[in-house]
Amino acid sequence: MFNKLLKYIKSVLIDPHCLACGAALEIDEKVVCNQCKNTTIADLFSSPMLKYKGNIVEQRLMGLALFETAASLMPFEENTLSQQLIHDLKYNNYQAIGSLLGEAIATQIKQNNRYPQIDYIVPLPLHPKRIAQRGYNQSELIAAEVARQLNIPLEITNLYRKRNNESQTLKSAEERIKNVKDLFELHNPTLFENKTILLIDDVLTTGSTIISCCEALYKSNNIKIHIYTASVADVI
Numbered sequence: 378m379f380n381k382l383l384k385y386i387k388s389v390l391i392d393p394h395c396l397a398c399g400a401a402l403e404i405d406e407k408v409v410c411n412q413c414k415n416t417t418i419a420d421l422f423s424s425p426m427l428k429y430k431g432n433i434v435e436q437r438l439m440g441l442a443l444f445e446t447a448a449s450l451m452p453f454e455e456n457t458l459s460q461q462l463i464h465d466l467k468y469n470n471y472q473a474i475g476s477l478l479g480e481a482i483a484t485q486i487k488q489n490n491r492y493p494q495i496d497y498i499v500p501l502p503l504h505p506k507r508i509a510q511r512g513y514n515q516s517e518l519i520a521a522e523v524a525r526q527l528n529i530p531l532e533i534t535n536l537y538r539k540r541n542n543e544s545q546t547l548k549s550a551e552e553r554i555k556n557v558k559d560l561f562e563l564h565n566p567t568l569f570e571n572k573t574i575l576l577i578d579d580v581l582t583t584g585s586t587i588i589s590c591c592e593a594l595y596k597s598n599n600i601k602i603h604i605y606t607a608s609v610a611d612v613i
């Protein structure tokens with residue numbers, strides 16, 4: 378464990394290497410080298426299957442949540458670069474990955490005419506206890522970069538998580554739905570009234586957490602919700 382930590386500190390802080398090809402990073406490069414950013418990463422983020430009307434993210438949420446559009450940056454696949462990006466962002470304190478993902482999401486939103494004027498960027502909230510353990514909310518890191526790039530306010534206080542629910546893995550579909558029921562709440566529903574928000578999360582699996590989040594958001598009258606996740610996993 379300690380050796381792993383030392384290796385991580387060396388690889389990221391002292392002697393940073395490209396997460397994709399392993400080459401030493403130049404001073405102006407973050408997470409990946411410029412060459413990989415323009416090739417491997419550009420390919421990974423490019424799948425039209427995850428962006429356009431009727432894409433697989435929308436199919437997964439259709440009929441379960443009320444939303445305007447839903448999209449994802451990349452497919453989440455085990456033992457690939459996508460898993461490493463999400464894993465290092467979530468568990469290894471590699472916060473610069475949040476900027477890489479957020480910058481790409483912002484670029485895709487700018488280039489896609491499906492998006493109207495957005496009023497607030499809202500990350501999927503973690504419970505304060507989880508934030509205390511991890512030190513940050515990984516979805517907020519992504520959302521903060523989207524907000525910065527698009528020059529739209531980041532709103533992180535209105536929507537909150539009521540319970541620190543355990544991991545969703547290994548639960549049946551029925552248990553998962555029960556586990557996320559009334560999981561989120563709004564401090565002030567009027568803040569999001571008549572507003573268009575972009576909800577950001579790191580990984581979409583079954584979608585049950587996002588669905589629960591949308592239920593809380595719909596306590597604001599005439600809210601319009603767009604959803605963008607950094608990755609989408611196949612669900613067995």
Ligand SMILES: [Zn+2]
Nearest residue numbers: 395398410413
């Ligand atoms: Zn590289």
